[in-house]
Amino acid sequence: MTGAEITAGGVADWVRGFAAAVAEAKDELTALDSAIGDADHGINMHRGMQAVVQKLDADQPGDVPSLMKAVGMTLISKVGGAGGPLYGTLFLKFGQAAPPDAMTPDDFATCLDAAVAGVQARGKAEPGDKTMIDALLPAAAALRAALGGGSGLGAALAAAADAAEEGARDTIPLVARKGRASYLGERSAGHQDPGATSSALLVRCAARTWTD
């Protein structure tokens, strides 16, 4: 599809695409969580996104706000751990910021900002704490910058995905200050954060969904 108009159907494709990508990355995410966490991030996210897909298969809301609310509530009630409330909040807030009908690239950026702000409000993480935030904040910034610079949605999302992946990679040297990894202190350095990795995957899936 092309990026001009963002429909609920497109957003649903994005979510389903993320579910598929998580299924593929499940073991990698769990392996990352084994190194600095408790070896369940991939398992948790996969369980949650499978439930989301089932939910959408059963009945898929026709507007973005209700769609993302369904996604968020499902994650909150199916994932548990830190990932559940945080990703749940991300989708809930995204939906709450979305217009009832089809939206523009700028609307999308606004929704992403709201989503990231929601995750920060929930988890109290600052940039550099070695969390999802380290992938999400750069992504949101890059998206705005690219759109402001006149790129189409597809190119802008690609830039956002690149920024997210770079942000995830940049968590490697960080010493975690939030989440389970923080218990390791210095030992948390040298490993990429699993949540940042799954968040980068989420943005990459958006870029795959909307291409110019």
Place this chain on the structure above:
Amino acid sequence: MTGAEITAGGVADWVRGFAAAVAEAKDELTALDSAIGDADHGINMHRGMQAVVQKLDADQPGDVPSLMKAVGMTLISKVGGAGGPLYGTLFLKFGQAAPPDAMTPDDFATCLDAAVAGVQARGKAEPGDKTMIDALLPAAAALRAALGGGSGLGAALAAAADAAEEGARDTIPLVARKGRASYLGERSAGHQDPGATSSALLVRCAARTWTD
């Protein structure tokens, strides 16, 4: 020393020699017990014979009956398992059959018969049950035969030791009917019995003690 006269000192050397030999064979005996038992025969016998040596170092009775009683009682109170009562009985009975003063090779054979009979009475094992008995009975028989055939004590004990070792080796194909190994049923075949092995060692030590 030469074999004509068997003194309490000689018998003590035999016992001490057995203690040293068990210390050396400890891991091998335990390994055999791992295969068809509970991995403690070498440990048990070593613990017991160390206690015996301590006991003799403290005060070593000057006659065979009291010497072997001390050895047997120490084993009974220090070894535990099947080995403790069985080896304890072996030495007790040996001592009970011994004359108060120095003994002849025939006396020795009489004592060994009594010792083996004591072990059989305690453990109710028949030849072929894959136990100590399969080393001890052939040894006692070979000793009598050799002495009857006119060999000196040293040669006769060497023959007895050979018979004991052959008896121990011959336990390999047997399916155990007594002791822990019997729980394995068919699976006990193919392994040499640890108790038969330590018993053969005991006879071999006698042969090393009294040489013509």
Place this chain on the structure above:
Amino acid sequence: MKKLINDPGAVVDEALRGFAAAHPDLVRVNHDPKYIVRADSPVQGKVGVLSGGGSGHEPMHGGFVGRGMLDAACPGEVFTSPTPDQMYEATKAVDGGAGVLHIVKNYTGDVLNFEMAADMAKEESIQVEAVVTDDDVAVQDSLYTAGRRGVGVTVLAEKIVGAAAEEGKDLATCADLCRRVNAEGRSMGMALTSCTVPAAGKPTFELGDDEMEIGIGIHGEPGRERRSLEPARDIVRRLAEPILQDLPFASGDRVLAFVNGMGGTPLLELYLVYNELREVLAEHGVEVMRSLIGPYITSLEMAGCSITLLRMDDEMIRLWDAPVHTPGLRWGA
């Protein structure tokens, strides 16, 4: 992975069914969402005491549901905190009108999910107070981090606060007591082996035959540092000294000494550890009033142990001794 399980994804559900069948006199189990409540709940007029967390720590928490301890426990997936709907439904199920105390171990996931549940319950105008336990001295604390983990003290708090609630103490009093127990208790743990999350299928970390992890949590996370194996007497000092210094415990203090097994370490070794611990405490003039030795807050089949010391006042001792009747802890009943 060698486990007595069927489908790795069904472990918690199937174990919960076995648990429900084994203890019908003590507990009722709800399967969707998953929670365990006292058979006689809600107890009218009594504060409900609720806890929960990932599974894999058995007997904690489900094994502590019963008279004199927990009214409800919410089991998450293995090592994954439960979801808000579990705590929300369980809170409703045990509210006897006097409100419900949530005892939450300090992990981001647990804290966030319990927060959401409390918000939902409050919307139904159920009084909820939450106390977060964070007794693990292995974790350097700071304003900017997630803080310390909640470990061994959680078990002691559930027993002591459960007894207070049974006595009819009100929500505020139970919450204060719980905070006091948490404030007076410190823990540290170590691992000889890793453990395997069923759904992951392989050990969370690899340890050499002569290595151990010091300062572990209860989720198979690696600890603060990896060292070569040592005799129990040295390991006990590595755990006990930081605990003693952190509170700090002073000569003359009266404590409950809790030697906890991580799941794969036999009782024989735990008693040996307790023997060493007594000596260290004696050197510091710390008096052991009560002891608890066994696997109570575990990490699946991990081999290792943790030590928890709780400075007890007379009230805590009385409440510790009060009758408790649960599948995992029972006396006086």
Place this chain on the structure above:
Amino acid sequence: MKKLINDPGAVVDEALRGFAAAHPDLVRVNHDPKYIVRADSPVQGKVGVLSGGGSGHEPMHGGFVGRGMLDAACPGEVFTSPTPDQMYEATKAVDGGAGVLHIVKNYTGDVLNFEMAADMAKEESIQVEAVVTDDDVAVQDSLYTAGRRGVGVTVLAEKIVGAAAEEGKDLATCADLCRRVNAEGRSMGMALTSCTVPAAGKPTFELGDDEMEIGIGIHGEPGRERRSLEPARDIVRRLAEPILQDLPFASGDRVLAFVNGMGGTPLLELYLVYNELREVLAEHGVEVMRSLIGPYITSLEMAGCSITLLRMDDEMIRLWDAPVHTPGLRWGA
């Protein structure tokens, strides 16, 4: 070898010191020779119930010393039966004039050492009766062999006979009851991993990552057969079916179902095993009156489980429910 120990030769002694320190209200420990007796022993006019065996099976036997269960326990070295002097001294220590019952697990070493001890005690004109437990259906029985091993039923016999002795039943009655419990109970066990005798330093046997041993005892011995790993539901059938057929248990029989952990298997898995066992029993119309789930007769850190079924009459049920107050088993007190 990864264990929380100091000197491998001192494990039993050091653990015993920790045990004595942890339970001074319940037990007295003698160190040379090693035995554990009830703190209030000898109880005048009461039959003394004594058991013992190698160490490494904790909480059995020492953890079962206390009111309503054992008067004395004699711990041998790890997996090595105790020596006659231990049972002899312990027998004298707990004889309250009504005689002493020896509960002996059927292993050559245990039987021989208990026999010698009984002979010594009788010379002091103390009445001693010995009952040998042999409930392990994994062992083919025959006149010419050492017979079956004593395993899980021993725990149940100690509880039930201990309650009878507490009630004042005489020696002959206690001995008959013990024989009845043994006759009505059957067990079978399996291992996912081996275990390491501290003094041996390496695992008693090696198992592949996808292998298990079926029909093991409690001393790290290999079992009747080695098979590739299976789901819990199949393993439970492998253990339960031979047990059911051996007695045989019939539809309508009322049983105590005992799912025992071998030491390294977490409670989560034991409850899952119990869940499967219930289904098998239901298919056979066998009714579970009581259950016991946990590590009670262990094999050091071995991972695995055993299942014991005991057909109970009303008297056994009443005696099972009677108060017991020991470090390892406690209710009604």
